[in-house]
Amino acid sequence: MTLLKRRGEALSVLALLLITVGLGFVFEGHHQDRSYLGYRIAQNLHEGQGFAYNLGEQPTLYDATDPLYAVLLSLMTPLNANLPQIGNWSGIAAIWLGGLFVFALTHRAGWMTSLAAAGIYITFPVLWIALGLDVTLWLTLCLCSLWFTVKEWGIAAAFLLGIATLL
Numbered sequence: 476m477t478l479l480k481r482r483g484e485a486l487s488v489l490a491l492l493l494i495t496v497g498l499g500f501v502f503e504g505h506h507q508d509r510s511y512l513g514y515r516i517a518q519n520l521h522e523g524q525g526f527a528y529n530l531g532e533q534p535t536l537y538d539a540t541d542p543l544y545a546v547l548l549s550l551m552t553p554l555n556a557n558l559p560q561i562g563n564w565s566g567i568a569a570i571w572l573g574g575l576f577v578f579a580l581t582h583r584a585g586w587m588t589s590l591a592a593a594g595i596y597i598t599f600p601v602l603w604i605a606l607g608l609d610v611t612l613w614l615t616l617c618l619c620s621l622w623f624t625v626k627e628w629g630i631a632a633a634f635l636l637g638i639a640t641l642l
Contacts, residue, residue: 510607517548543641576618
């Protein structure tokens with residue numbers, strides 16, 4: 476029974492990954508207009524210009540994008556200069572990780588129920604519409620914090636909630 480359960484869990488994680496990547500390819504070209512504000516700030520930050528939208532003007536970070544997200548995008552710029560693509564694929568990864576945390580949070584109900592719950596989460600349309608924004612990363616941090624809370628790792632949970640406030 477344990478082997479069947481572990482096999483079911485492993486196949487569930489694989490199924491969640493395949494569904495997420497498949498949806499990722501469908502939504503890869505979807506971009507919110509608002510996300511381009513963040514991309515421009517991330518590019519300027521990467522080039523050492525600070526959190527400015529227009530060079531030489533006051534930083535507009537809090538009006539345009541979130542600080543942690545801008546920093547993460549700027550750090551990923553050397554991997555790929557295409558910020559919309561980086562924003563979307565980091566969002567896709569965050570959706571999958573969020574799905575894994577939903578799977579872990581609902582694990583006591585059985586792996587099939589956990590798979591269904593995580594499947595509902597990763598296929599929820601609003602997550603995919605919000606690609607390029609910080610929404611998916613924020614949700615993943617919050618879900619991870621909940622998982623830490625269930626595991627009674629209060630310090631880690633509080634730390635992640637603090638990080639989430641930067642989004």
